[in-house]
Amino acid sequence: MNSQSSIKNEPRIAVFASGNGTNFEALINADLPAKICVLVCDHADVPVLQRAKKHQVPVILSLPKKGVSKAIREQKLLQDLAPYHVTDLVLAGYMRIVGPTLLNAFPRRIVNIHPALLPSFPGRHGIEDAYQAGVKVTGVTIHYVDGGVDTGEVIAQEAVYRSEEDTLATLEAKIHQVEHRLYPKTVRQLIKKGVL
Template structure:
């Protein structure tokens, strides 16, 4: 009984990621006032899976399958998440649009990080798009997830200046460096406010 009441009072996070997992690693290493219960990944062979295993964090693979629509896939995912008593979802380089099934299950409890200053440069190529546009200032945005692509309410932003010497690679490194500080700090604040 006591264990069950602890679960109810504790923030319990699922991190969703699709790739390398550097933001996943930053969140795990941040000593957040929450339990990171599980990684959800939509790719079978990406580095973030090994990162989760290194931290003894279970992995749920939610792979797209021919003939299975998003609603069915998300319903199965909710069933797989149920034993973890998740209180919030944290997207960290997750390259899929979250559908209504997950949005309804976690209203205003899904957040995402984006490597540009939204509403500018939404979508999966935020860094490249900002670089190609020649902007002198870009940055990082943390926002609530809604039904659109990077259109949810903004929670936090931090600017990153681009110099004439910056290449795409150096700009990307600067943005990732800001992400790895801003995301854990913002997630901590949301946990402390009871949002996650």
């Protein structure tokens, strides 16, 4: 098999992240049978950018601008992604709703991780909302992305049990531990099945 055809067969992933980037790091360190070829970030000064630099992953900054619609921003993003020949988008703490432009360009090829057992506690504050609600069991969900907020088809879930002693911080740490194991494992399975 020549190198050109192996490039075509290997999934080429763009990771989207907005903040710390611990799930980005977990995916990088998992040695997936895919190439993480670019990081897309919507903030100019967040820790995930340093993680990308450390691992020599190129970065596309897709910063929201006043007066620029989501459709125009995503169209520009598609142009910026084109040189990387990306086949799949993996959202890892990306705090924006993906619009129709990206959804249509990558049908059923966008996955996301959420720090709660969907459909419970969707949205930006999944861990905090579950904690405030006093639930004894929360967890982590990996799902396909659709046009809603955390409404896409569930791919994998794992429960996290809350003890009497858990604070919001300790519960968050437990959830992140599961995320960092479950996300690479699930992405690997999707690649093996040929879904990604």
